[in-house]
Amino acid sequence: MTTTIYGVSGSRAIRSLWAIEEVGLEYTHVATHFFNDSKTDDYLSVNPNGRIPALVDGEVTLFESMAINLYLTKKYAPALYPMSEGEQAKAIQWSVWAISEIEPQQMQIVIQKFFNRDNIDQSTIDSATENLQRPLAVLNKHLAGQEYLLGDSFTVADLNVSGVMLLMQMIEFDLSAYPNIKNWTERCYSRDALKRAQSLG
Template sequence: MLKIHGIPRSRAFRCIWAAEEAGLPYEVVPLGFAPGFKLERPLAINPNNKIPALEDGSLVLFESLAINMHIARKAGAPLMPSGDDASRVDQWTLWAATEAEPHVMRWSYNAYLKPEAERVPAEAAAGKEALDARLAVLEAELATRPYLLGDAFTVADLNLASVLYGSWLNGYDYTRFPKVKAWLDACLTRPKALAARKQREG
């Protein structure tokens, strides 16, 4: 049984979605936030003291997207393909973490996450400008295929769509990126995505 430490209203959502897609049994060990996005108690199994963390038998992992790769590897294809496509999964997962997430978070904190009085509109605008530049790259990629690796949904889609999920849900303007919007709609309304989203939004 996978043990996902965190709450669905955190990056643990990504891992819950991955466990759902993998069809693996899991439990969520709830740990949420005190004011200021700090954890309400220390999480000893993660040296970074952040959520999520995963326990899978004797294995303990941190980093939400690494946890998702582990879960997908256990499930195998089609969620985790083999050969060159496994390398493409790595590429898109690192792209999600390094090219997309910093800018999504800059926009998110200043557009909806922080209390209104603490938001800085110029920071939201700077995050959006940087993210839009990356979304233009993604738009061109998705012009040739429905999912990142081709015709099938994989953990690459899951990882990137879960990084963009908060923006998609909270009014980010995707008008200039219709292919990205259609891809996000498809990923985030899959039955297993809806099962994970129900825990977060419901």
């Protein structure tokens, strides 16, 4: 069975490149950029949304990084996928939380800093920064007294949430007011699998 993952490390596809490196699966990486590459007929037959990442694993084709990561860890890396139904639900909960509470706000900052450089709207950055304070406070409180989101071990929940929050490094977001998050991201980002994923095109 052939496993192929599409995307480039300098994009949100880094989340799934990290996941596939974590599970230790042999795979083919097709460096697909989020501009022209993702709009070709060949790629649209894999992901009709024209976005990255996408995964083809035998007869299974998936898009959306959170879904890809949950699938990969459940199938190939049970140590990263919670055993109980309750913990599995929490992994899904935190994954959905990250893309609904964190990602939209940090993307507003990314757009202004990297795509609107000649006409930055500082009010948009300020508003997004303010809107991030509540979810960051929730996460910081949750991490008090524990190493990872579901306890003492790194799981797909940590991979997905910290994977979404990699953009905070890009925008140089100040996490000093959230020491538990800062320490947690440092633990997550020190993993060898992420370093390997970041070295990919």
